[in-house]
Amino acid sequence: DADVTQTPRNRITKTGKRIMLECSQTKGHDRMYWYRQDPGLGLRLIYYSFDVKDINKGEISDGYSVSRQAQAKFSLSLESAIPNQTALYFCATSDRKEGATDTQYFGPGTRLTVL
Amino acid sequence: AQSVTQLDSQVPVFEEAPVELRCNYSSSVSVYLFWYVQYPNQGLQLLLKYLSGSTLVKGINGFEAEFNKSQTSFHLRKPAVHISDTAEYFCAVSKGYQKVTFGTGTKLQVIP
Numbered sequence: 001d002a003d004v005t006q007t008p009r010n011r012i013t014k015t016g017k018r019i020m021l022e023c024s025q026t027k028g029h030d031r032m033y034w035y036r037q038d039p040g041l042g043l044r045l046i047y048y049s050f051d052v053k054d055i056n057k058g059e060i061s062d063g064y065s066v067s068r069q070a071q072a073k074f075s076l077s078l079e080s081a082i083p084n085q086t087a088l089y090f091c092a093t094s095d096r097k098e099g100a101t102d103t104q105y106f107g108p109g110t111r112l113t114v115l
Numbered sequence: 116a117q118s119v120t121q122l123d124s125q126v127p128v129f130e131e132a133p134v135e136l137r138c139n140y141s142s143s144v145s146v147y148l149f150w151y152v153q154y155p156n157q158g159l160q161l162l163l164k165y166l167s168g169s170t171l172v173k174g175i176n177g178f179e180a181e182f183n184k185s186q187t188s189f190h191l192r193k194p195a196v197h198i199s200d201t202a203e204y205f206c207a208v209s210k211g212y213q214k215v216t217f218g219t220g221t222k223l224q225v226i227p
Contacts, residue, residue: 004158033214040124042205042219043159058214090158102209103149106158 003027004107006091012113019078021110023091030096032074033104034058034066037088046089049074050096081114088112117142117208119218127224128196136191136221138180138206148189149207149215150180159205165189176200201225 004025013019023032031050035043035058045058047066055066063085065077078085088111092104120139128134140146147166151159163174170182180191189206206218 035217040219042121043217045214048214092159102147102215103161103164104151104159104215106151106160108156108158 004091004093004105006089006107006110008110009108010111012115013081014115015082017081017114019081019112021076021089021091021112023074023076023107025072025091025093025105025107027093027095027105028071029093029105030071031094031102032068033092033094034064034074034076035090035092036060036085037090037109043090046076078112078114081112083114086112086114117146117210117216119206119208119216121206121218121221123221124219125222125224127226129226130198131195133194134192134196134200134223136204136206136223138189138191138218140187140189140206140208142187142208142210144210147209148180148182149209150174150178150189150191151205151207151217152176153203153205153220155202162191162204196223196225198225198227 007022033048034046044060049068067075091107094102118141149164150162152162153159163172165172165182173179178193203220203222205220207215209215
């Protein structure tokens with residue numbers, strides 16, 4: 001079984017709909033992240049959480065919200081989806097016990113299309 | 116703020132030929148440097164990382180990278196590529212206990 005799972009893997013939705021992307025991990029890591037990947041732009045950080053009570057905005061948080069329901073679960077919501085949120089979304093984890101290196105472990109991604 | 120530049124968006128190379136993927140970073144303090152690989156339809160996985168010590172870092176699948184502080188570079192190399200190396204490669208930098216900044220990626224296309 002994969003250590004970092006994301007659901008759904010693919011989603012097509014319409015403008016204005018509320019969407020939730022879910023991430024679960026069995027690695028026991030305390031830190032979790034949400035990124036979006038767009039062609040030519042690499043990965044950009046949306047939100048990150050260093051533990052259950054810690055939520056931080058990344059560089060492109062507008063239009064998104066997150067919830068850290070447990071150490072193992074971190075969900076990303078689009079309150080009112082718009083077409084320019086069409087992208088590939090990745091969840092990642094890292095382990096504070098690995099030190100300050102912040103090596104990231106990625107899920108398989110969710111491809112979201114907003115029509 | 117830290118940043119990463121990958122100048123080459125695509126690199127075509129023939130099978131069994133050597134390859135170098137370039138990465139330059141900017142930071143005023145010591146950093147940790149990473150290369151991640153993304154195979155088609157998959158998430159990213161760590162290829163190698165530089166934390167400290169020897170400037171030549173060896174990773175998985177025969178890749179290696181050299182940290183050059185004076186040139187603020189961390190180029191990735193492989194002496195002979197295979198078809199299975201076709202993927203997108205991301206350079207990344209972190210200053211420790213802070214979020215990682217990724218480059219825009221380089222697509223390596225290995226030609227049979």
